[in-house]
Amino acid sequence: KQGIALRAVAEDEALASSIGVNVKLVHIVSWLITGALAGLAGGLIPLWRYTGLGFNDEFLMLVIAGSVMGGMNNIAGALIGGFLTSTSQKLLGALAIAIFGYEAAAYEPIYPTLLIAAILMFEPEGIMGYFEHTHKPLRDLRNRVDRIRRRVSEVIHAT
Template sequence: MFPPVIKDAVIYANLILMLAIGFTLTYLIAKIPNFAHGTFAGIGIYTTFWVARVKHMNPYISPPIAFILGAIVGASIFLVVIQTLRKYKATPISLTISTIALNIIMVALLNIYADYVRESTEETIFTRGFQFRRLDFRLFDLPGVLIATTILIVFLILSLHLMLTKTKFGIALRATVENSDLATMMGVNVDRVSTFSWFLTGGLASLSGSFLPLWFQGNPGTGNLLMTSVFAASILGGINSIYGAMIGGYMLGLSEILITSLLAKYISGSLAAYRMLIPLTILSVSLLMAPTGIMGIVEKYREKKATIARKEIETTPEIKAEIEKEEKERVFVEREGMKS
C-alpha cells in the first residue's frame, strides 16, 4: 500500500516527536537542555528486549512498563541530582554538564546490562543490533508499530493540549514555564510541577524507545544517537513551545528519512551513511535564519497582524475622536491639579 521508505519516515517521525516533546518540556521547566534525554529511550529499547527476547512475551507488553520505568528514572534524576545541585547554587552550565555525566552513566549501565544478559544465558542472544520486526503484527498490510505509534501520537497531542488549556495543573505548568518565581508567589507548588514534568518526559522518552526495536535496530547507544535529531527538531519548531516541538519533531523525522532516501537513490547509496548531516544541516539553518523556530515566526506574524489591526482601529474617526477627548480630559485634570 505504501512504499517502505514512507513507512520508515512516519514511524521515525512519530518516535522523534515523542522525544522532542519531552526534551522541550524539560528545557522549559528546568531552563537547561537535558542531554541524558535520549538515553531514556535506551531504557525503553531494552525493556522491549527483555520482554520479547528474554521473557519471550508479546513486545506490546513493554510500552506501559517502559513508560513507568522511564518516568521513575526521570523523576529520580530531578529530585536526587538536579534539585540537590540547585540547593548548592549550581549554575545552568553546571546543571547541563551534570546531564551529560548522567548520560554517560546511563549508557554504561545499558552496556553492562547487555553484557550481563549475553553472558548469563545459555542460549545465544544478540544483545546489540537486535530488531523485532518479525514479532510485530500487520493490519491492512501496514506494520503494527506504524498503526500503534500514529494512534498514540494523536492521543498524546490531544491529551497534552487538553491538559495545558483545560486543567488547573496545566495552568500551573504554563505559569511555571513563564515565571517560576511569580508562580510560587501565586501559590503554585513549582517543585511538584517540575517533578511531574521530569516524570512525564522520562516516561515519554522511554515509551518512544520501546517501539523502536519493532522497526529499527536497538543498541545501548541508540537513544544517545537520536539526540542530534531531537535537538534539531526542538530548535526547528521553537524550543520555547511544546506545540513547536510537535511540529518540528514531525517535520524533521520525515525530512531525515525521505531526504536521505532520495540522496541515496539519485546520487549515491553511500550517502546513507551520512544521514546525521540532515538534522545537523536543518539545525544550522534554523539557528542562522530563524533562531526562534517555526512557532517564533508564527508569533511574530500574529503580533504584526495585531499591531496593524490596532492601528487601523485607532485611525477610524470615532476612535480617533474618543482618543482626542480622553487626551483633553487628561490634560485638564493635570492643569487643575497644578492649580490646587
C-alpha cells in the same frame, strides 16, 4: 488546571508561588511525568527500531534537532520540528541517493543537522518563532500574555 500551574511555574516561579501554586509539587510531578514517558519510550522504541551501539547518538540528535528546529518556546513548535526532522531525513536521504548513488545513504543522519543549520541561520527562534513574528494573531496573543504577566507582577510587587 495542572497544565496552567505547570506553565506558570515554567514562566515565573516566584510569580506562580505568589498566586498559590505549589512550585515544589509542580516540579516533582513534572519530573515524574517526564521520567515515566522516557521509561515508556525506552521500553517501546526497541520494539520498532534496531537499537545498535550507535542508536543513542543518532536518536538523541533527532530529538534535539526537532526541538530546536521547531522552537524551544512551545510544544507545537517541537511537534512540528520533530515531524520536519524525521521527514527531512528520509526525503533528503532519498534525494541524495537519487543524485549521488547509494553511497550517500551513509550520510543520512547528517541531513537533519544541515536542515537545522539552514533554518536557524534565517530564523534563530525556530519555525514557530518565524510564525510568531510574521503572523499577527500569534504575535497579538503573545503580547497579550506578556502584558497580563507584567500587570500581575506589578500588582504583586506593589503590595
